[in-house]
Amino acid sequence: METLIQQLINGLVIGSVYALIALGYTMVYGILGLINFAHGDVLMVGALTALQTMLFLMGVAPGLSPIYMLTIALMVAIPVCMTLGFLMERLAYRRLRNAPRLAPLITAIGMSFLLQTVAMIIWGRNYHTFPQLISTTPLEPIAGVFITPVQVVIIIASAAIMIGLSLLVTRSKIGRAMRATAENHRVASLMGVDTNAVIAFTFVVGAALAAIAGVMFASNYGIAHYGMGFMPGLKAFTAAVLGGIGNLGGAMLGGIVLGLVESFGAGYIEHLSFGFLNSSYQDIFAFIILGLVLIFKPTGLLGERVSDRA
Amino acid sequence: MNELVSAVPWLGKRNPMAARWLIIIIALVAPLIAWQFGRSWVRILDFALLYMMLALGLNLVVGFAGLLDLGYIAFYAVGAYAFAFLASPHFDVHMPFWIVLPLAAGFAALAGIMLGFPVLRLRGDYLAIVTLGFGEIVRIFLLNLNYPINITNGPQGINMIDPINLFGWDLSRNLQITENFSINSLFLYYYFFLLCVAGSILFVQRLQISRIGRAWAAMRDDELAAKAIGINTRNMKLLAFSLGATFGGVAGALFGAFQGFVSPESFSLMESIAVLTMVVFGGMGNIAGAIVGAFVLALLPEILRDVAVPMQQTLFGTVILDPEVLRMLLLSLAMILMMLLRPSGLIPARARYAHAENMKREGAQ
Numbered sequence: 195m196e197t198l199i200q201q202l203i204n205g206l207v208i209g210s211v212y213a214l215i216a217l218g219y220t221m222v223y224g225i226l227g228l229i230n231f232a233h234g235d236v237l238m239v240g241a242l243t244a245l246q247t248m249l250f251l252m253g254v255a256p257g258l259s260p261i262y263m264l265t266i267a268l269m270v271a272i273p274v275c276m277t278l279g280f281l282m283e284r285l286a287y288r289r290l291r292n293a294p295r296l297a298p299l300i301t302a303i304g305m306s307f308l309l310q311t312v313a314m315i316i317w318g319r320n321y322h323t324f325p326q327l328i329s330t331t332p333l334e335p336i337a338g339v340f341i342t343p344v345q346v347v348i349i350i351a352s353a354a355i356m357i358g359l360s361l362l363v364t365r366s367k368i369g370r371a372m373r374a375t376a377e378n379h380r381v382a383s384l385m386g387v388d389t390n391a392v393i394a395f396t397f398v399v400g401a402a403l404a405a406i407a408g409v410m411f412a413s414n415y416g417i418a419h420y421g422m423g424f425m426p427g428l429k430a431f432t433a434a435v436l437g438g439i440g441n442l443g444g445a446m447l448g449g450i451v452l453g454l455v456e457s458f459g460a461g462y463i464e465h466l467s468f469g470f471l472n473s474s475y476q477d478i479f480a481f482i483i484l485g486l487v488l489i490f491k492p493t494g495l496l497g498e499r500v501s502d503r504a
Numbered sequence: 505m506n507e508l509v510s511a512v513p514w515l516g517k518r519n520p521m522a523a524r525w526l527i528i529i530i531a532l533v534a535p536l537i538a539w540q541f542g543r544s545w546v547r548i549l550d551f552a553l554l555y556m557m558l559a560l561g562l563n564l565v566v567g568f569a570g571l572l573d574l575g576y577i578a579f580y581a582v583g584a585y586a587f588a589f590l591a592s593p594h595f596d597v598h599m600p601f602w603i604v605l606p607l608a609a610g611f612a613a614l615a616g617i618m619l620g621f622p623v624l625r626l627r628g629d630y631l632a633i634v635t636l637g638f639g640e641i642v643r644i645f646l647l648n649l650n651y652p653i654n655i656t657n658g659p660q661g662i663n664m665i666d667p668i669n670l671f672g673w674d675l676s677r678n679l680q681i682t683e684n685f686s687i688n689s690l691f692l693y694y695y696f697f698l699l700c701v702a703g704s705i706l707f708v709q710r711l712q713i714s715r716i717g718r719a720w721a722a723m724r725d726d727e728l729a730a731k732a733i734g735i736n737t738r739n740m741k742l743l744a745f746s747l748g749a750t751f752g753g754v755a756g757a758l759f760g761a762f763q764g765f766v767s768p769e770s771f772s773l774m775e776s777i778a779v780l781t782m783v784v785f786g787g788m789g790n791i792a793g794a795i796v797g798a799f800v801l802a803l804l805p806e807i808l809r810d811v812a813v814p815m816q817q818t819l820f821g822t823v824i825l826d827p828e829v830l831r832m833l834l835l836s837l838a839m840i841l842m843m844l845l846r847p848s849g850l851i852p853a854r855a856r857y858a859h860a861e862n863m864k865r866e867g868a869q
Contacts, residue, residue: 228629229629229632229633286840286844289844290843290844293843293847294847295628295629296566296570296572296628296788297843297847298843299572299628299629299632300572300780300784300839300843301839301840301843301844303574303632303777303780303839304781304835304836304837304838304839304840304843305836305840306836307774307777307832307835307836307839308833308836308837308840310832311829311832311833311836314829314832315824315825315829315833428633428636428637428640431633435630470652471648472648472651474644474647474648475644475648477640477644478640478641478644480637481634481637481638481640481641482641484633484634484637485622485623485634485637488623488625488626488630488634489622489623489625492625492626492630
């Protein structure tokens with residue numbers, strides 16, 4: 195029973211991070227129909243920028259309280275990622291909007307590897323220890339079940355951000371413009387929506403979410419390196435598809451579900467496969483889910499869009 | 505070959521015959537020239553030929569049939585590991601080369617069909633991600649299947665794979681012609697691989713203009729229309745995956761035998777992307793493109809390694825960009841810039857336009 199609850203907590207924590215990343219994928223896909231392959235690497239840039247800022251702050255003002263330090267690190271990481279998202283859209287994807295369908299995807303893959311390479315040049319190949327500014331001493335709310343304060347913060351913060359984003363999209367003027375653009379570019383622009391600005395805004399918001407998710411991810415595992423964004427990126431994409439790509443609620447749901455499946459899967463795979471497979475196979479769950487969803491229910495749990503778009 | 509010939513700058517259009525001989529002569533003497541710079545360069549050429557086979561195979565899938573496959577290296581892995589299982593001390597099986605090669609190709613083709621079935625309904629970007637997942641799953645299994653039963657020997661990989669042995673002629677030994685003249689094994693491999701690549705080119709070329717190739721082109725350009733004119737798109741897709749995979753499998757088997765060991769490290773996503781970049785860079789759907797792309801992008805990183813690293817030493821005193829970083833930088837920039845500036849690649853595929861022109865001419869008469 196304790197294991198079950200423990201897996202549930204672990205799944206919720208990692209699932210909420212996936213959900214945050216998945217939102218970025220799903221917003222861009224909803225508007226442009228583009229899988230922004232490099233989204234996961236924006237997360238990596240966010241985490242490493244935050245790391246760099248923290249190290250700098252620790253050098254300049256060692257007595258600074260951890261909360262301030264984390265806030266300042268986020269204040270640096272978020273704008274950096276926003277700029278990155280903006281530049282990616284402006285310099286590459288915008289020019290490819292009317293290109294043959296494989297071109298934007300191939301560009302996005304190239305972009306992903308370019309970001310990783312540049313990060314490798316700046317930060318090297320090594321794994322960096324990510325400062326654990328929020329305590330990681332596990333609390334024990336129920337006997338045998340552990341949760342760290344970092345994890346509590348991650349769950350609460352992601353919930354808050356997701357609510358905020360939903361409000362932005364459903365209640366604000368720019369949110370309405372985003373929905374209109376997703377519905378139909380041309381008609382939206384005829385109605386006076388500056389679709390280019392809306393698309394750029396979408397990329398920027400997605401990148402900001404990725405930056406936050408990156409800091410969360412790195413805080414949870416305590417490490418950061420140039421390739422850290424790739425796997426969570428892919429998994430978040432899976433989460434977005436699972437929930438129904440293009441659908442914000444779907445991305446959140448998909449993220450949580452994927453996190454839970456992964457956590458339970460990793461916990462029980464050894465029993466299920468009679469000891470043949472072990473938890474080092476954790477990463478294949480996402481791909482298997484992705485395959486199954488795309489084959490049997492390509493619209494995802496909540497989506498209406500079909501996967502069959504050309 | 506004709507495409508390759510007409511791709512030769514200047515000479516290709518004026519004197520195709522001369523261009524053809526030029527290509528053949530260059531292909532034949534290339535290792536002799538490379539030898540002057542050191543034996544490692546001949547080795548690099550050998551690898552470039554393997555990349556050409558991979559690029560030709562991926563070009564079938566991506567270029568001809570329009571299915572973006574990001575897990576192509578998995579088939580290379582299947583071929584290499586099949587060879588390693590059947591011809592190494594790992595299981596203590598030593599089957600002859602001519603039995604192992606078709607088996608490796610067959611396993612890869614089977615893997616291709618296994619991948620093809622579930623993804624039949626997917627198109628474009630979804631297909632890309634699922635195939636990427638497939639490649640990663642294969643790699644994760646290779647990495648972890650050393651427990652509880654040791655099948656793949658985990659991250660260490662499999663060593664001491666039997667070399668290629670053509671009817672009792674061991675390619676890994678230098679060929680002794682006379683007392684003090686021998687041909688280095690690297691040359692033997694080069695010419696053997698060259699033969700394989702030439703055979704592949706011939707095969708792919710015939711395939712492209714065959715009923716199958718035309719069906720692929722129709723499917724790539726408009727799947728619905730292709731279905732409407734009676735093309736069985738399901739079978740055509742499976743055929744594309746399995747034939748493409750076969751190329752990967754053969755190249756993988758040759759790679760395993762040539763290198764003598766295989767490990768999961770050689771089959772990372774980066775390699776899939778590298779092969780894709782070669783196809784994209786050269787020009788999708790175009791044999792000459794695949795060949796030139798593979799040649800340029802297999803050689804360029806090595807040249808950079810030799811040029812850029814010492815240059816950085818003298819300029820900055822340290823090596824800022826090590827060769828692996830340079831290679832990644834080169835590949836990713838090649839991919840992005842090519843898509844932005846010249847989406848049809850270095851040598852654009854022209855077959856379709858040629859047909860269109862013919863039709864126009866016929867219509868005018």
